[in-house]
Amino acid sequence: MKPQSHPFQPIRRMPAVLIAVPNNDNEAQVTNTIIEAKGLKRSFKAKGAKGKTIDAVRGIDLSVREGEIVGFLGPNGAGKTTTLKMLCTLLKPTDGSATVVGADLRRDPVEVRRRIGYVSQAGSTSPEARVGQEIVSHARLYGIDKQVAIQRGKELLAALDLGEIWDRTCGSLSGGQRRRLDIVMGLVHQPRLVFLDEPSTGLDPQSRANLWNHIRKLRDELGTTVFLTTHYMDEADSLSDRILIIDHGTIVAEGTPTELKKRVSGDTITLTLRSEADATWASQIAGRLQGADAPATEAHVVRFHVPDGATALPVLLGDLTKAGIDAIGVDVNRPTLDDVFLTLTGRSLRD
Amino acid sequence: MSFVRDTWIIFERSMLLALRQPEWVVIGLMQPVLYLTLFGPLLQTIAATSGFEGDAWQVFVPGLLVQLGIFGGLFVGFGIIAEWRSGVIDRQLVSPASRAAIITGRTLRDVVVILVQAIVLVGAAFFMGLRVPAGALLIGLVLVALLGAAFSFISNAIGMATKSEDALAPIANTLALPILLLSGILLPMTLAPAWLQVVANFNPFKHIVEALRAVFLGHFSDPIVWIGLLLAVVLVVIGAWVGSRVLTAQTK
Numbered sequence: 001m002k003p004q005s006h007p008f009q010p011i012r013r014m015p016a017v018l019i020a021v022p023n024n025d026n027e028a029q030v031t032n033t034i035i036e037a038k039g040l041k042r043s044f045k046a047k048g049a050k051g052k053t054i055d056a057v058r059g060i061d062l063s064v065r066e067g068e069i070v071g072f073l074g075p076n077g078a079g080k081t082t083t084l085k086m087l088c089t090l091l092k093p094t095d096g097s098a099t100v101v102g103a104d105l106r107r108d109p110v111e112v113r114r115r116i117g118y119v120s121q122a123g124s125t126s127p128e129a130r131v132g133q134e135i136v137s138h139a140r141l142y143g144i145d146k147q148v149a150i151q152r153g154k155e156l157l158a159a160l161d162l163g164e165i166w167d168r169t170c171g172s173l174s175g176g177q178r179r180r181l182d183i184v185m186g187l188v189h190q191p192r193l194v195f196l197d198e199p200s201t202g203l204d205p206q207s208r209a210n211l212w213n214h215i216r217k218l219r220d221e222l223g224t225t226v227f228l229t230t231h232y233m234d235e236a237d238s239l240s241d242r243i244l245i246i247d248h249g250t251i252v253a254e255g256t257p258t259e260l261k262k263r264v265s266g267d268t269i270t271l272t273l274r275s276e277a278d279a280t281w282a283s284q285i286a287g288r289l290q291g292a293d294a295p296a297t298e299a300h301v302v303r304f305h306v307p308d309g310a311t312a313l314p315v316l317l318g319d320l321t322k323a324g325i326d327a328i329g330v331d332v333n334r335p336t337l338d339d340v341f342l343t344l345t346g347r348s349l350r351d
Numbered sequence: 352m353s354f355v356r357d358t359w360i361i362f363e364r365s366m367l368l369a370l371r372q373p374e375w376v377v378i379g380l381m382q383p384v385l386y387l388t389l390f391g392p393l394l395q396t397i398a399a400t401s402g403f404e405g406d407a408w409q410v411f412v413p414g415l416l417v418q419l420g421i422f423g424g425l426f427v428g429f430g431i432i433a434e435w436r437s438g439v440i441d442r443q444l445v446s447p448a449s450r451a452a453i454i455t456g457r458t459l460r461d462v463v464v465i466l467v468q469a470i471v472l473v474g475a476a477f478f479m480g481l482r483v484p485a486g487a488l489l490i491g492l493v494l495v496a497l498l499g500a501a502f503s504f505i506s507n508a509i510g511m512a513t514k515s516e517d518a519l520a521p522i523a524n525t526l527a528l529p530i531l532l533l534s535g536i537l538l539p540m541t542l543a544p545a546w547l548q549v550v551a552n553f554n555p556f557k558h559i560v561e562a563l564r565a566v567f568l569g570h571f572s573d574p575i576v577w578i579g580l581l582l583a584v585v586l587v588v589i590g591a592w593v594g595s596r597v598l599t600a601q602t603k
């Protein structure tokens with residue numbers, strides 16, 4: 001993404017739903033819509049409390065283009081899994097409609113199943129079963145020949161650093177190995193669209209990085225569309241072309257990671273000065289920067305926001321030098337998706 | 352078409368898993384063999400005096416076979432609950448596999464396990480003195496298979512409907528007890544007072560046991576044989592229907 005210039009807007013006036021700007025990385029490619037959902041809703045009857053219903057998903061509109069990696073980000077209980085299960089035909093929507101890889105979710109669920117892969121949050125293999133048997137058996141349900149299944153399964157295992165586990169029982173694998181095996185199972189029939197529900201839960205940093213690489217490769221080499229849920233901000237951030245933020249069953253924001261962060265918070269600049277007097281001066285200078293909000297001063301420290309820290313910083317330092325003020329520390333913090341979430345909902349994703 | 356193929360794939364996977372845990376098959380075998388060795392001799396003397404026709408083995412083995420079919424199937428639901436917990440059921444439900452195949456493949460596995468147990472049981476009974484026509488054994492095995500299938504369907508269906516071992520155990524036990532007591536498996540219902548006999552007549556398993564006993568005595572043309580077989584087939588059809596319904600309802 002090239003940096004875009006955005007007129008500064010006060011945070012509070014941001015519309016709750018941001019309009020996505022197409023990501024034109026690959027302009028030659030014709031982009032088809034692979035998921036189109038309108039007003040998807042799902043409520044559950046609450047067990048115990050009579051007559052009460054839980055509105056897990058409250059009317060979601062989604063549009064995903066072929067070849068995109070879309071991150072579905074939200075806190076626990078936001079409705080990520082419920083949305084995914086609806087799109088995968090595992091749950092009937094209470095209301096709304098969707099087309100998934102060209103097939104109508106309600107009218108032709110079997111065709112949807114044929115065309116998608118789904119990696120559930122809850123795993124996919126029996127502890128007593130052997131890895132190879134599970135992979136081959138699953139692939140055959142999609143009409144894939146046994147020999148082809150073996151070959152693809154072994155390739156996928158190798159790609160996810162799971163070399164020598166073909167004959168092991170699934171229960172003997174470590175949590176992270178088993179998670180990667182789930183992903184192999186979801187990909188063995190080479191679906192055009194794959195749903196990954198919290199794919200990297202339980203993986204160590206190295207395996208996560210490797211998984212991300214693999215997901216990117218999947219898209220780059222096979223053109224697979226990936227729709228993944230996560231509550232890791234770094235994962236959504238570094239992996240997704242586009243992010244949907246869901247909270248309490250509704251999508252509260254949508255856009256590329258850069259867009260979301262730029263539009264919502266701006267960068268934070270933190271200046272540390274020698275004295276409180278300097279700080280007062282510096283805060284006045286900082287406040288005159290283009291697009292800056294009112295700086296907050298705390299003893300020797302001045303903190304304020306600008307739309308783009310990288311371009312504001314040289315100007316600021318120049319102005320400070322001209323005024324004869326010597327800053328002993330400068331920090332530019334790019335906003336995180338957590339800041340975005342915080343701004344949109346008043347709560348932190350980390351809670 | 353795809354139902355048959357999918358059933359076979361699910362069956363193969365389940366069968367391989369069952370073979371990897373032969374201890375369950377062995378434990379399942381222990382019970383009828385224990386009955387045979389510890390309870391059978393007791394019956395030798397009773398059979399001669401009471402309302403039974405034929406020798407002790409001809410009376411007792413049909414009962415054990417029916418019991419094997421019922422109990423062999425009734426508790427398999429625990430397995431499907433475990434599979435659901437580990438995500439296997441959802442994984443198969445999200446594939447294009449026929450919903451009916453997902454349960455039928457598992458039931459077929461149970462039928463095979465029960466048939467192996469039945470063959471061992473009959474073999475053991477032969478050594479203890481059972482002498483019946485080969486056709487009788489064949490019908491016996493068919494009946495056991497049908498009963499096993501019916502109860503496996505039902506148990507898997509209850510397992511998937513409740514998703515709780517704590518629910519399945521009492522339901523299965525509650526089903527088992529009246530079926531067992533009112534079927535004349537252990538004692539002939541002719542010994543029962545009139546009212547109990549009337550009640551027992553509503554128990555299809557009583558007729559199935561009677562059918563098998565008739566066959567073991569060589570009375571192949573007795574109409575009870577057809578009634579028993581027909582009842583067993585009806586039970587399988589009901590079980591398969593309920594089972595497929597429950598699996599389809601998983602994605603509601």
Ligand SMILES: Nc1ncnc2c1ncn2[C@@H]1O[C@H](COP(=O)(O)OP(=O)(O)OP(=O)(O)O)[C@@H](O)[C@H]1O
Pocket residue numbers: 044045046047054055056074075076077078079080081082083121231
């Ligand atoms: N089968 C169900 N019955 C009743 N309530 C349910 C059911 N499934 C989900 N819910 C409720 O719906 C809401 C959304 O759940 P969902 O699993 O979609 O959240 P999530 O975003 O995936 O959360 P997490 O990050 O914890 O996986 C929660 O309040 C949950 O308790």
Ligand SMILES: [Mg+2]
Pocket residue numbers: 080081082121197
């Ligand atoms: Mg979830």
